[in-house]
Amino acid sequence: MSALIKIQSSDGKEVQVEKAVAIQSILIKNLLEDLGENDAPIPLPNVTGKVLDKVIEYCTHHVDDPPALNDDYEDAPKRSDDIAPWDEKFIAVDQELLFEILLASNYMDIKPLLDLGCKTVANMIRNKSAVDIRKMFNIVEDFTEEEKEQIRKENEWAQDQ
Numbered sequence: 001m002s003a004l005i006k007i008q009s010s011d012g013k014e015v016q017v018e019k020a021v022a023i024q025s026i027l028i029k030n031l032l033e034d035l036g037e038n039d040a041p042i043p044l045p046n047v048t049g050k051v052l053d054k055v056i057e058y059c060t061h062h063v064d065d066p067p068a069l070n071d072d073y074e075d076a077p078k079r080s081d082d083i084a085p086w087d088e089k090f091i092a093v094d095q096e097l098l099f100e101i102l103l104a105s106n107y108m109d110i111k112p113l114l115d116l117g118c119k120t121v122a123n124m125i126r127n128k129s130a131v132d133i134r135k136m137f138n139i140v141e142d143f144t145e146e147e148k149e150q151i152r153k154e155n156e157w158a159q160d161q
Contacts, residue, residue, distance in 0.1 A: 006041035013049030014041050024059040026109035047104045055104055058113050080119040091120050
């Protein structure tokens with residue numbers, strides 16, 4: 001068992017996790033390397049306790065996964081249909097929590113979790129029209145007709161031929 005690290009969420013929730021789990025976050029790993037380990041909790045001002053619990057659940061499950069090699073990873077084809085069953089069940093949350101997990105994984109620099117969230121969003125919008133996507137995410141369309149026409153002209157090359 002590795003050493004325990006204290007982490008504190010933005011709403012004051014303090015949790016202890018094994019170092020091996022915590023350092024899946026590059027942010028926490030770098031903080032520990034720069035500041036050294038001590039009894040003070042690592043503050044995460046951009047992550048609530050509810051979201052921190054989900055992030056820790058993910059990192060605990062994946063603690064023994066081999067690290068992704070950046071060189072191989074960047075060149076790999078991008079897919080969204082290769083989500084493992086545990087990950088699919090884990091990320092099946094309401095839209096608000098999904099986006100909070102995305103923000104937390106980006107802030108904490110946990111690339112596999114960020115990728116999982118992005119793949120999930122990509123799957124949500126696949127084969128949907130712009131109108132359907134706006135409805136799904138409660139996005140108000142506030143372009144004027146002139147702005148819409150300008151966008152159409154600038155992106156004629158992308159229209160179906």
